[in-house]
């Protein structure tokens with residue numbers, strides 16, 4: 001899985017304020033076509049270094065692959081994705097977000113890209129998801145290939161959601 005290997009993750013966290021909105025748009029492959037000022041500031045990125053780049057430039061190595069698999073599978077079905085995501089800024093610091101991603105359509109109802117709005121996530125939700133992601137990541141690291149890694153990790157995510165007795169989206173939205 002790609003990420004910015006030139007940046008070393010640090011333990012410095014940048015917390016979002018409840019009224020912060022981090023917005024980006026991408027093309028169909030996840031290359032950034034728009035980023036708002038809040039995204040650029042918190043990610044320590046300049047617009048000229050950000051536009052055209054894959055969104056994985058801010059991927060944090062603590063994030064399990066299975067979350068991004070779920071993200072892309074959801075979007076490819078034309079559905080909206082909700083997720084709690086830990087992102088890494090260009091100075092190695094990190095920030096947690098509650099993300100919503102939706103497909104964007106042209107006037108012929110064809111998907112032409114994706115639109116993401118991220119907000120502050122409650123500490124309670126961050127704690128729950130961070131704990132779950134650690135288990136998922138460990139399971140991924142025990143596997144020899146990506147396919148098995150994602151299968152093992154997705155099972156942990158699905159088992160957790162099944163225990164909650166609601167769907168994945170319902171579970172996350174209940175914290176919004």
Ligand SMILES: Cc1cc2nc3c(=O)[nH]c(=O)nc-3n(C[C@H](O)[C@H](O)[C@H](O)COP(=O)(O)O)c2cc1C
Pocket residue numbers: 001002003024025026029030054055056057058059060068071085087101114115116
């Ligand atoms: C609109 C949109 C927003 C995204 N936002 C993020 C993000 O904030 N952080 C992130 O790591 N990946 C984000 N992704 C997913 C990346 O495209 C990518 O799948 C992920 O970083 C994992 O990298 P990989 O697919 O190269 O393994 C986003 C994708 C889309 C379509």
